[in-house]
Amino acid sequence: MSNTFSPWQQRAYDQTVAALDAGRLGHGLLICGPAGLGKREVALALAGHVLGRGDEAAARRSQQLIAAGTHPDLQLVSFIPNKSGDKLRTEIVIEQVREISQKLALTPQYGAAQVVVVDPADAINRAACNALLKTLEEPAPGRYLWLISSDPARLPATIRSRCQRLEFKLPPRAEAMAWLLAQGHAEAAAAEGLDAARGHPGLAARWLRDDGLTLRKQVASDLEQVASGRLGAVELAQRWAADEHADLRLRHAADLALAQASSSGLTEPSRLHKLAAWFDAANRTRDLLRTTVRPDLAMVELLMAWSAANERQPKGNLR
Structure with missing residues (x-):
């Protein structure tokens, strides 16, 4: 062992x-x-x-x-x-x-x-x-x-x-934090990683080690730009599909949509429904990446739907 x-x-x-x-x-x-x-x-x-x-x-x-x-x-x-x-x-x-x-x-x-x-x-x-x-x-x-x-x-x-x-189940937060600290991560970084990974210590450790949290912040910025019309869905889909991180980007995007839908300040039923539907669509698109479908084509429609799901989203709401 x-x-x-x-x-x-x-x-x-x-x-x-x-x-x-x-x-x-x-x-x-x-x-x-x-x-x-x-x-x-x-x-x-x-x-x-x-x-x-x-x-x-x-x-x-x-x-x-x-x-x-x-x-x-x-x-x-x-x-x-x-x-x-x-x-x-x-x-x-x-x-x-x-x-x-x-x-x-x-x-x-x-x-x-x-x-x-x-x-x-x-x-x-x-x-x-x-x-x-x-x-x-x-x-x-x-x-x-x-x-x-x-x-x-x-x-x-x-x-x-x-x-x-x-x-296997996710461990209690205290145990996960103790393990991350034992891996050499600073307490603030470990807490941020664990929050982003929704309590998953293995994911948190990987993102802390491989700059996954930096990628997550970039995904949030990209989605804000698409929602505001400052960035086109086709251009972003091509960029997201250009390297080996397409699946992780979509994972972060789905998590960010879920976090936004779960926000205590979000009470409009129609937007909640749109964000929940977009979360499901993002995960289905992740499944498509495992097929022979071109990744950028798989993501274009998803990203085009993001603006519709966030018509009233204030700037800076994603984080």
């Missing part, structure tokens, strides 16, 4: 190890909760616990092999290159799920266990889900299939119902 676990990771790890050691953990496990809370790291630590059972030498060997990505009894399933090999697929496809079934049918090379970790499981397409269901319905002793998801509702109910659930 990692010595750098956060308190919420440690709780999840301890809870699951106790279930494993007591024989209360079945074949399928759905590890779910908001992205950025360290679910994958916990899954790998749990795999080390399962595959390292026996003696200290076996545990050390498993930890070394997992760290190197070469443990023969651990399979990590995620996005693979497309047919042309120039970028990664946006779905986990049926061929990958068939490989999972083949893997779990083999005799383990070390010990008596095998672990397959699928991340992100909510990217498994429909055909692959149908194939995965058969694997979940036919468990074998010592075989573990762990699905990591930040959006488990995207998985079919038939998959979810056949998995036990390990749920």
Whole structure:
């Protein structure tokens, strides 16, 4: 297990190890909760616990092999290159799920266990889900299939119902603040980051580290300019789509719209409805960015709707 676990990771790890050691953990496990809370790291630590059972030498060997990505009894399933090999697929496809079934049918090379970790499981397409269901319905002793998801509702109910659930939740604010301070962030910056991330310490830490809060302030300024007519939607969409931060910009934009709709000073029902609708549209546009749609085209209509949603917005309302 990692010595750098956060308190919420440690709780999840301890809870699951106790279930494993007591024989209360079945074949399928759905590890779910908001992205950025360290679910994958916990899954790998749990795999080390399962595959390292026996003696200290076996545990050390498993930890070394997992760290190197070469443990023969651990399979990590995620996005693979497309047919042309120039970028990664946006779905986990049926061929990958068939490989999972083949893997779990083999005799383990070390010990008596095998672990397959699928991340992100909510990217498994429909055909692959149908194939995965058969694997979940036919468990074998010592075989573990762990699905990591930040959006488990995207998985079919038939998959979810056949998995036990390990749920990550946002920690209490005091715990999140203490963790951010331990990462070396100043108290004022940590508080600002945590507020912007709506209590999510992992996101706050990433934004503090990677200038995400600066980007958030720029998004707020851009939206104000569009609302006032000083900046065109087409021009802004092209700028927002010009680098790898398009998804994060839309996330910040959706959060800012939600904050504006939740403002105690905003009481006009029609504007509340427009802002709520725009929040939903911004998140749908984020989903479109994962498809083959051109990012700037996906964002133009959204940004054009921003002015209509903010017809009476006073200058400087976003922050």
